Amino acid sequence: xxxxxxxxxxxxxxxxxxxxxxxxxxxxxxxxxxxxxxxxxxxxxxxxxxxxxxxxxxxxxxxxxxxxxxxxxxxxxxxxxxxxxxxxxxxxxxxxxxxxxxxxxxxxxxxxxxxxxxxxxxxxxxxxxxxxxxxxxxxxxxxxxxxxxxxxxxxxxxxxxxxxxxxxxxxxxxxxxxxxxxxxxxxxxxxxxxxxxxxxxxxxxxxxxxxxxxxxxxxxxxxxxxxxxxxxxxxxxxxxxxxxxxxxxxxxxxxxxxxxxxxxxxxxxxxxxxxxxxxxxxxxxxxxxxxxxxxxxxxxxxxxxxxxxxxxxxxxxxxxxxxxxxxxxxxxxxxxxxxxxxxxxxxxxxxxxxxxxxxxxxxxxxxxxxxxxxxxxxxxxxxxxxxxxxxxxxxxxxxxxxxxxxxxx
Numbered sequence: 027x028x029x030x031x032x033x034x035x036x037x038x039x040x041x042x043x044x045x046x047x048x049x050x051x052x053x054x055x056x057x058x059x060x061x062x063x064x065x066x067x068x069x070x071x072x073x074x075x076x077x078x079x080x081x082x083x084x085x086x087x088x089x090x091x092x093x094x095x096x097x098x099x100x101x102x103x104x105x106x107x108x109x110x111x112x113x114x115x116x117x118x119x120x121x122x123x124x125x126x127x128x129x130x131x132x133x134x135x136x137x138x139x140x141x142x143x144x145x146x147x148x149x150x151x152x153x154x155x156x157x158x159x160x161x162x163x164x165x166x167x168x169x170x171x172x173x174x175x176x177x178x179x180x181x182x183x184x185x186x187x188x189x190x191x192x193x194x195x196x197x198x199x200x201x202x203x204x205x206x207x208x209x210x211x212x213x214x215x216x217x218x219x220x221x222x223x224x225x226x227x228x229x230x231x232x233x234x235x236x237x238x239x240x241x242x243x244x245x246x247x248x249x250x251x252x253x254x255x256x257x258x259x260x261x262x263x264x265x266x267x268x269x270x271x272x273x274x275x276x277x278x279x280x281x282x283x284x285x286x287x288x289x290x291x292x293x294x295x296x297x298x299x300x301x302x303x304x305x306x307x308x309x310x311x312x313x314x315x316x317x318x319x320x321x322x323x324x325x326x327x328x329x330x331x332x333x334x335x336x337x338x339x340x341x342x343x344x345x346x347x348x349x350x351x352x353x354x355x356x357x358x359x360x361x362x363x364x365x366x367x368x369x370x371x372x373x374x375x376x377x378x379x380x381x382x383x384x385x386x387x388x389x390x391x392x393x394x395x396x397x398x399x400x401x402x403x404x405x406x407x408x409x410x411x412x413x414x415x416x417x418x419x420x421x422x423x424x425x426x427x428x429x430x431x432x433x434x435x
Contacts, residue, residue, distance in 0.1 A: 096222060140177050216268075
């Protein structure tokens, strides 16, 4: 015979599965009720989750971990300021708003408005471990408070933005310097999470934004464009998702025209002044040639000091070497003219010193002197002809060089 207590258990036993289901539904409903309590606002609910007052959130566990899915992080960059492009250090600096967005189901709440959270709550959130691959130095601004923007949407989407100044490596090809365009990359991705855990992507609308006024503010460069793409870094520890943005900087030519091209061209033209001097104006022609050569050499040294040492020839090197060649060639032309002048002048002097006491010898000497004078006049005309053709050939060759140079570069 069944006792009274066992009799009740016997009657309840068929209903035990249904009671368990009802208990689970009641627990789930209580969790939902926690989000919709009339005395708890959505903001307070998120605060309680992040502070640990309510269970269900752990910043050490990434979103989607228990579901076995990677966390998708959407990124965007707003360029706030372009500070410099340094040829010598091969780097460039910019100030950006670096924005990241991801979805965390644990932070869902009932409501219609996106919550603006306090910047101090950043330390209580799980954050993607993104870093800048080609960054040499970075600074997150914290005056007067950390420059963070943190928002949470009702569906659990988090927007995290921070203001960062970056010094980024940009290895330049200076073969066409200073008529070059440089492509400077900005690469970033996950440091410790492989693609199985974190996947980064560009935001679908306006992944890179900047004002055109910013593109024109650099003194020696102008930003002509940019592009973005997705990449994958392969290492021994695995494959990592990464993003890449490339900025194209075209060098402004105005500074180099006024400081290098025009002065060196004027020095080359100044060296042609020796073609209009007399062959016996040795002091003036030598001084002009030496001064022109030293000026070109000094300009070349100044340019070399302001650029990194590279093993290939740059466009500016070709220009300066050709200017030095034209100046040296004008100096060599003077040496040839002066050599001819001195040689025949010496012959004339030696013949003029020959005297004779008899009439036959005097007549012979007079005829010989007449021939010598005619010879000297012919050589003088040759010297004048050499200077004369140099006055036309040198400018023509320099003009031809300019046409070829500016066409190539």
